[in-house]
Structures are given as C-alpha cells and as structure tokens.
Amino acid sequence: MPTPSAAGGRPGDGSPAALAHALLDTASITRAVPDRMRVAPAEPLPAGTLSAAQELLDRVTLALGLPEVEVVGEPDGLTAVELAVSRRLALRAPGAVADGEQEQAVRSALAAFPGPAVLVPARDGTPLRCWVAGPENAPAVAVVSACGMPVGLVARWLGALAAEYRVVTWESRGLFAAADGTGLGDLADHTLDAQSEDVLAVLDGFGIAEAHALGLCGGAVVALAAAARSDRITSLSLWHGDYELGGEAPKTAHQRDVESLLTMVSRGRAQAAAMHRLISRPSTLETLRPDIAHYLIHPYATPELLRRYGLLNGAIMSADCRGLLDTPQPALVVTSDRDTTAHPAGSKFVAASLPRAELRTMPDGDHLTAFDGGGELVALAREFLHSVTVPERKGT
Structure with a gap:
C-alpha cells in the first residue's frame, strides 16, 4: 500500500x-x-x-x-x-x-492512491463508494473485498493490478458514511442478491461491459453470486473464500463464532448495542493484526454499524453456495492450509465442484495475508488473468 x-x-x-x-x-x-x-x-x-x-x-x-x-x-x-x-x-x-x-x-x-471515492448508485438507488484505476481500455478486474472492510485493506491489490488492468472496487452498501456528513443513509436491501447486483452496478457506473471478479473472503461468495447472475463476469479468482456448504466441508471455530455473533446482532438495535459494549473493550485489539486493525474494526465501530454488518455479512455467510457451483466461467480458487479463519476445505470443495476451476493451495500465508497483495499472490493472479484475458489464450 x-x-x-x-x-x-x-x-x-x-x-x-x-x-x-x-x-x-x-x-x-x-x-x-x-x-x-x-x-x-x-x-x-x-x-x-x-x-x-x-x-x-x-x-x-x-x-x-x-x-x-x-x-x-x-x-x-x-x-x-x-x-x-x-x-x-x-x-x-x-x-x-x-x-x-x-x-x-x-x-x-x-x-494519493487510490484517491477519493466516486459515488455510483446501486440498482436500488443505494449510493456505493467506489474507486477505479488503470488504463480505460484495458481488461477490467472487479475487486470484491470482504464485507464491511474499508478500501485501504485492498489498496495493495488495486495498486499491483492497475498497471495492466482497469481495476474497480467499492465498499459495502450501507456501512460507510458519506463524506458530506449526511451519515450512513438507509440500508434498503441486505441480501446476497442485492450485494451481487452491486458488482454489476459498479461496472455500469464506470462503463465497463465485462470483468474478471477477484473475490476475497466473503467477497468470494459475492463474486460467485455475481457470476451466476450474469455472464458479464467472464472469469473468477476466489481467494480464501468463506463458504457455507452444508455438510460438504467443515468450518473453523472462527467461522462458527462470527456466524453466531452476526445472527445475534442482526436481530435488533438492542442486541447490537449490548454486543457493541463488549466489543468496545480494549482487549478486542489483541485479536486483530496491529497494522490493519483500524480497517478490521470498522464494522464494529458503532452499534448501528454492527447491526447492519450482522445483516449484510450474515446474508453472505449463511447463503448455501452449493447452488452457485455450476457457474461455467473459468475460475482460480486459492487457499492455504494455514488459514484458521476460513477453512481451506471449503475452497477445495468449491474448486472440485466448479466446472472450470483450478485450485492452488499455497504453502504459506494465513487468511489476512491474502489481503496484503504480496508478490507471490499477485504473480499468481496475473498469470491467471493473462490466461483469461489475452485473446489467443482465452479458453485454453
């Protein structure tokens, strides 16, 4: 970054x-x-x-x-x-x-990169805070970040890819206050359908006909859902995805704990306020990586943010992804056996089930390092992007 x-x-x-x-x-x-x-x-x-x-x-x-x-x-x-x-x-x-x-x-x-946000309306009118970088005529990449995370968490990915690709990203609907001080605005729809529609709305906002979707954590689920919705998503890379797969793959203790928390806080403002008081304790920082804690803690910053995060991320984490696994677009699925946040077995099942997927299990790196856009991961992404965007190699 x-x-x-x-x-x-x-x-x-x-x-x-x-x-x-x-x-x-x-x-x-x-x-x-x-x-x-x-x-x-x-x-x-x-x-x-x-x-x-x-x-x-x-x-x-x-x-x-x-x-x-x-x-x-x-x-x-x-x-x-x-x-x-x-x-x-x-x-x-x-x-x-x-x-x-x-x-x-x-x-x-x-x-400084990535610059100020550009407001793009979602299809239901919800304003989305978006960023775009890279040559206008280059193949497009939509970076679908984890729910509730500020753009800074994926800034390295944007910077690494923008030299060769038209890169776009956005922050989750209803979880970020406008720069003019008008607050969060309404959360019109929190469903996975709405969040996957946002991928296409962002492409519309920047005049992009089609794009590769690069999904991280829960963003992998949103990217999958967008690809199932529209062939404007021409290919996918799914990094350390957090998938609900019924009994087909186990979940980590972290996944189970977060699901329980999201279910609780999404029930109402009183429940969110009570949980917010607990999360506000300084000991919460002990579980967060220090250099990016100010990003990771954003959706927990206020009771209302926490309630909305429960609705939005709860919709992602509870969606049965098995219905999305006939998506025909070529896909790269990446995980690591050292990921104790999103169980690598989920990624392995997704890769085995998608018709045109390639699995890469990295020897190093945990869940959060996927967001760092390190050299080895960027090289892997570029190699796959080259295979699906260079005309003579597409479909090989």
Whole structure:
C-alpha cells in the first residue's frame, strides 16, 4: 500500500504528511462515529505540547474536510476503536512546520492512491463508494473485498493490478458514511442478491461491459453470486473464500463464532448495542493484526454499524453456495492450509465442484495475508488473468 514517504513523511514520524495520510486512512471510522473521536499519542507527550498536537491535528483535519478529533493525554479509558485509530495516527509532539509544508501534505494525501471515492448508485438507488484505476481500455478486474472492510485493506491489490488492468472496487452498501456528513443513509436491501447486483452496478457506473471478479473472503461468495447472475463476469479468482456448504466441508471455530455473533446482532438495535459494549473493550485489539486493525474494526465501530454488518455479512455467510457451483466461467480458487479463519476445505470443495476451476493451495500465508497483495499472490493472479484475458489464450 502506498505510504506517505513520497510526501516527505513516514508513518508515525509526527510530520503533517504522515498525519494527513493517517487521518484519511482512518476516515471511515471518524466519519461513522456519532461523537468526536478521542485519540491518545503514541507515547506520553512532553509537558505543554498536548495543545500544540491538538492544534496541528485541528488544522490538518479541517483542511482535509474530516471530522474533528480530540487528543487526550493517556490511552486509559479509550475504547478499542479509539485505540485502533490512535495507533494508526501515532501522534507525537509536533516539530516546527515549514512554510507551505502543511498545505503540501494535505494536497499529497488527497491525491494519493487510490484517491477519493466516486459515488455510483446501486440498482436500488443505494449510493456505493467506489474507486477505479488503470488504463480505460484495458481488461477490467472487479475487486470484491470482504464485507464491511474499508478500501485501504485492498489498496495493495488495486495498486499491483492497475498497471495492466482497469481495476474497480467499492465498499459495502450501507456501512460507510458519506463524506458530506449526511451519515450512513438507509440500508434498503441486505441480501446476497442485492450485494451481487452491486458488482454489476459498479461496472455500469464506470462503463465497463465485462470483468474478471477477484473475490476475497466473503467477497468470494459475492463474486460467485455475481457470476451466476450474469455472464458479464467472464472469469473468477476466489481467494480464501468463506463458504457455507452444508455438510460438504467443515468450518473453523472462527467461522462458527462470527456466524453466531452476526445472527445475534442482526436481530435488533438492542442486541447490537449490548454486543457493541463488549466489543468496545480494549482487549478486542489483541485479536486483530496491529497494522490493519483500524480497517478490521470498522464494522464494529458503532452499534448501528454492527447491526447492519450482522445483516449484510450474515446474508453472505449463511447463503448455501452449493447452488452457485455450476457457474461455467473459468475460475482460480486459492487457499492455504494455514488459514484458521476460513477453512481451506471449503475452497477445495468449491474448486472440485466448479466446472472450470483450478485450485492452488499455497504453502504459506494465513487468511489476512491474502489481503496484503504480496508478490507471490499477485504473480499468481496475473498469470491467471493473462490466461483469461489475452485473446489467443482465452479458453485454453
């Protein structure tokens, strides 16, 4: 994922550049929470510098058009969400800011890949926050991320593929607040049908006739459903998919636990609020990878987000995928025996059942490394994409 280094700052160095990039990277949360977000510095600030840190933070957030954030001296009493944002911001005592440095930092952050969202209407009118990159006339790839995850989690995939492909992605319907401060908007439909229709709506929004669908985790299910719905999805790659397959494949303890949680919180606002209080405890961060915790915690940031996540991801995790496995498009199915999040047996069954699928079981990597877009995975994706998009190789 691109870092602030090009703008003269490195993550956590206290510069306006690093701060601007980190603020945009955590904006999905600060826009979604109803109250002013509290954050603590990376380490105790020298006496008298807390107000200077707040002043710099205020100037940069204002210039970026983001909600105000309050600096507190110590992390004690902060929620898991506030701690995750604090760790990403990594506030330090600000040094001297050169003339024009703040303005340049803000311009660079706003222009950084993957850039600002483009709003595309879903077929039921729900606004979808979308991104597009790469040559307009190149073969298209729709990156279908895991439900509820901010775009930053797949930014490396977008950057790795955009040199050769027209790459599009979007954030889950109803789970991300608009930049204009109007809030989450209505969740008109949470079904898997609606989420698979969103794949096609995004293609429509960017004038793309057909695309390869690259699905990650629950996004693999959405990609499968979109391919079953339309031959505009010409091929698939399904990475560490989280599938419901009845008795055909076991599930991990994590899958069973998350399904139970989603069922509970989707029942109503009272249940979601009660579970949110438990998830807000700082101990929640112990189970999240530190460098991406601010992404992973997004759908748990408020009771309403959690309730909607229960509906949306619950629809994905409970959908019996066996009815989608006659999908005729060529497919690459990728998993790892080290995945303790989504059971690799599910991917193996899917690959064995799809008419034109190839299974690759990677020797290394867990569930989350699939999102990292590392060199070996990108090379595998490019090899498969080449086989299904180069005219003389298609169908071989």
